[in-house]
Amino acid sequence: MNRSFSAVAYGVAIVAGTVLFAIGPLGRQGGQPPVAAAEQQAPAPPTISAGGVTLRSVNVDFPDRDRRFEGLGADVVNNNCLACHSAGMVLTQPRLSRVAWQAEVEKMRNTYKAPVDAADVPAIVNYLATLPR
Amino acid sequence: MTHYAPNSLSRRRFLRAASVLALLPPTNPAWADAFVNLDLPQGPDQRTVTTDFPQKGRMILQRSRPPLLETPFDVFDSGVFTPNDQFFVRWHWALIPTEVDAAAFRLTVRGHVNQALSLSMADLLTMPRVEIAAVNQCSGNSRGLFQPRVPGGQWENGAMGNALWTGVRLRDVLDRAGVKSGAVAARFKGLDEPVVDGAPTFLKSLDIDHARDGEVMLAYQMNGEQLPLLNGFPMRLIVPGWYSTYWVKMLNDIEILNAPDDNYWMKTAYRIPDTPHANVKPGETGFATVPINRMAPRSFFTNLTNGATVKPGAPLAVRGIAFGGDCGVVQVQLSDDGGTAWRAAALGPDEGKYGFRRWSAEVAAPSSGGLTLKARCTNANGEVQPAEPNWNGGGFMRNVIESVRLVVA
Numbered sequence: 001m002n003r004s005f006s007a008v009a010y011g012v013a014i015v016a017g018t019v020l021f022a023i024g025p026l027g028r029q030g031g032q033p034p035v036a037a038a039e040q041q042a043p044a045p046p047t048i049s050a051g052g053v054t055l056r057s058v059n060v061d062f063p064d065r066d067r068r069f070e071g072l073g074a075d076v077v078n079n080n081c082l083a084c085h086s087a088g089m090v091l092t093q094p095r096l097s098r099v100a101w102q103a104e105v106e107k108m109r110n111t112y113k114a115p116v117d118a119a120d121v122p123a124i125v126n127y128l129a130t131l132p133r
Numbered sequence: 134m135t136h137y138a139p140n141s142l143s144r145r146r147f148l149r150a151a152s153v154l155a156l157l158p159p160t161n162p163a164w165a166d167a168f169v170n171l172d173l174p175q176g177p178d179q180r181t182v183t184t185d186f187p188q189k190g191r192m193i194l195q196r197s198r199p200p201l202l203e204t205p206f207d208v209f210d211s212g213v214f215t216p217n218d219q220f221f222v223r224w225h226w227a228l229i230p231t232e233v234d235a236a237a238f239r240l241t242v243r244g245h246v247n248q249a250l251s252l253s254m255a256d257l258l259t260m261p262r263v264e265i266a267a268v269n270q271c272s273g274n275s276r277g278l279f280q281p282r283v284p285g286g287q288w289e290n291g292a293m294g295n296a297l298w299t300g301v302r303l304r305d306v307l308d309r310a311g312v313k314s315g316a317v318a319a320r321f322k323g324l325d326e327p328v329v330d331g332a333p334t335f336l337k338s339l340d341i342d343h344a345r346d347g348e349v350m351l352a353y354q355m356n357g358e359q360l361p362l363l364n365g366f367p368m369r370l371i372v373p374g375w376y377s378t379y380w381v382k383m384l385n386d387i388e389i390l391n392a393p394d395d396n397y398w399m400k401t402a403y404r405i406p407d408t409p410h411a412n413v414k415p416g417e418t419g420f421a422t423v424p425i426n427r428m429a430p431r432s433f434f435t436n437l438t439n440g441a442t443v444k445p446g447a448p449l450a451v452r453g454i455a456f457g458g459d460c461g462v463v464q465v466q467l468s469d470d471g472g473t474a475w476r477a478a479a480l481g482p483d484e485g486k487y488g489f490r491r492w493s494a495e496v497a498a499p500s501s502g503g504l505t506l507k508a509r510c511t512n513a514n515g516e517v518q519p520a521e522p523n524w525n526g527g528g529f530m531r532n533v534i535e536s537v538r539l540v541v542a
Contacts, residue, residue: 058366059232133175
């Protein structure tokens with residue numbers, strides 16, 4: 001498990017070298033303290049061993065290097081879409097019709113309960129449908 | 134949700150991307166981008182190659198949050214088992230615990246059972262142990278190759294991997310709880326949660342007979358090591374022969390149902406046309422659908438890529454991997470004439486009917502021009518890869534015969 005630990009340590013180093021701002025998930029925003037480097041350097045994690053197998057507890061950090069949408073009309077997309085997923089979800093998509101983008105935005109609102117104001121939908125769809133590919 | 138990591142609720146957070154990017158030192162090697170161009174029709178096909186994810190090596194970044202990480206295809210040339218640190222990653226919801234306490238973790242078994250259970254990892258480690266080699270493949274592997282293109286994760290062919298899974302039979306766990314008569318399905322949940330209240334929690338279910346078939350298992354090791362967190366530490370469901378959507382990661386809850394599961398992820402999402410190869414015409418409507426289920430046979434070239442140059446008239450070593458889907462590989466055949474004549478490739482050792490199988494052959498390159506090779510797999514049920522690609526709006530179940538176009542020079 002040397003590989004795992006070195007990967008974890010690497011993540012810790014990235015976090016420790018960077019001032020991060022943390023926000024809570026939707027509905028739980030506010031009151032989250034910044035991540036402290038010391039907090040990441042916890043003592044050896046508890047393990048479970050039985051029958052010749054040992055499982056080591058894991059404590060890692062995910063990278064976050066999300067891109068932002070750019071250009072005219074990007075604000076409404078940045079403000080509405082990036083809470084649930086990074087911009088890469090959109091920027092890797094092939095050219096899709098306006099109808100297809102409309103369906104995607106409606107799916108995010110209706111099925112996945114994205115708190116997107118109905119008034120913002122036309123602007124979001126317009127941005128997505130005219131994004132250069 | 135306090136039993137796996139007491140502080141996890143307070144740890145849930147989003148890191149504000151712009152702040153991170155603005156403050157990163159430009160010389161940090163972690164951000165020295167490498168790119169790969171996937172061979173996707175009409176693009177966009179450039180992706181970042183990342184080593185930034187915990188416990189993961191070099192991966193193709195499809196989406197950072199929730200993570201979608203694709204295995205670089207050259208990894209499949211190294212053997213039948215896919216290294217844990219390069220095994221593909223796919224999550225639906227962004228609230229994934231970054232901290233899992235193996236000692237505090239519990240698996241609950243509840244619902245239509247005689248005795249609800251709360252099992253520790255120690256409990257599971259002392260139960261009878263089984264191992265199986267099995268391919269874990271995303272339902273939408275190769276979606277980016279669909280034409281016309283469809284929305285969704287734009288994978289090339291690397292949303293799959295093969296591992297030796299170690300753990301316990303699901304049947305043994307269910308027998309400890311005692312499934313009551315009248316049970317129809319087992320439903321599985323992991324530790325990940327939706328970002329927004331009211332959004333559908335990711336739940337998948339199997340018919341109770343399938344759940345109790347003795348092959349479906351709970352794995353706490355892959356390839357002899359504990360699972361990377363992003364691949365489901367401490368334990369995930371293994372459903373040999375079935376698509377990855379059922380292989381619930383960070384599995385901590387099993388509910389036995391006495392009525393069919395009508396949750397969103399079974400009733401609406403991950404549905405395929407109830408047609409051969411899940412194939413319909415673009416724009417077609419009115420067809421019946423079923424939950425995606427068994428995998429289909431596939432085979433791939435692993436030592437040759439499109440556009441590679443080969444020597445005229447020289448023998449060319451060709452090799453790759455194949456898998457039968459829901460059963461073993463019977464044969465892999467190659468064609469150098471567009472699919473008219475086929476000859477058998479040599480098969481490598483059989484590591485288990487649900488796993489990858491290596492294949493190899495030697496081909497004589499022509500004296501000039503180009504060379505297009507095709508590879509096709511036939512599985513133990515007699516199913517052969519189709520010559521024409523399937524199409525459906527979900528981008529599911531691609532298994533067309535693969536081709537590689539080479540330049541002779």
